[in-house]
Amino acid sequence: MVECLYAPQRVLHEVTTQADVHDDVLYVNGLPKGAPLPRWVKPELLPAIQVPTLLIHGRDDRVVSFETSLYLLANIPDSRLVLLNRCGHWAMIEHADEFNRLVADFIANN
Template sequence: MDRLDHVDAAIQFLDALGIERAAFVGNSMGGQTSLRLATEHPGRISHLVTMGPPVGRMPSLFGAGDGPSEGLKVLIEAYRDASRENMRRLVEIMCYDKARFATPELCDARSQAALARPEHLANHVAGLPQGAPLPRWVDPALLPGITVPTLLIHGRDDRVVSFESSLFLLANIPDSRLVLLNRCGHWAMIEHAEEFNRLVIDFVRGNPSDD
């Protein structure tokens, strides 16, 4: 079976709801999907907000250049074995403040949810040689063509996707701005929820998109 194209799924979802344009907010893989949507279907997006998106074929200045990051290696292992211990390691590497956010309850919940869908785990692992979980990456050459207002939010302590990916996006998307949060890992929207919500609301309200 063909792997799901996330952008096509997003367009189908908008069509089903009768929504012509929407603001897209995406963390990690969701940010990469939102970047693709902005380059492939610019008429369907009004604002773009990303948190820690990976950027394929990007020159690495600060992050390790020898393959997947520390966090991605832990994530892959958690998909291969979604035990509570592996999920604990994954949750801990996702956030900066482990004592506050990597609770036993959250680790248990994530492990149980993953183990409830063994076919999803198997599909992910089987697709790793082909670049899972992303069927396609955004073409960096298309980034300067993104014209919608863009807000980039990234944790300085992100161990999954280095903040240099957002620096790269900032340098290539014309109408973009970057908020780099200290004491923040890969989950900016969770670790700094109040500030994150305020930033996104003020950004959308204060930067009207051209119709």
């Protein structure tokens, strides 16, 4: 079995096992079972967000599927999504330079 640098199987197993024991998530209709939102997120309030919002998500995230970010993108009015290829759950670590550039550019222009 080949381990990917961005999502090692042992880390995946630990994270998904831990995620299974938490009951503090809300599964949103239309998202796969693996795409929860924390219970404190009230989907009906997302359209009321009045500030520019940057969403950065790893395409290969096995903890939270990128469909969750697509849901947020569709429901937050002034939002932008950057989906990073060959990136798992830790975009800020796995693609640190690109992540930092995206955040700095977003802050500078908003």
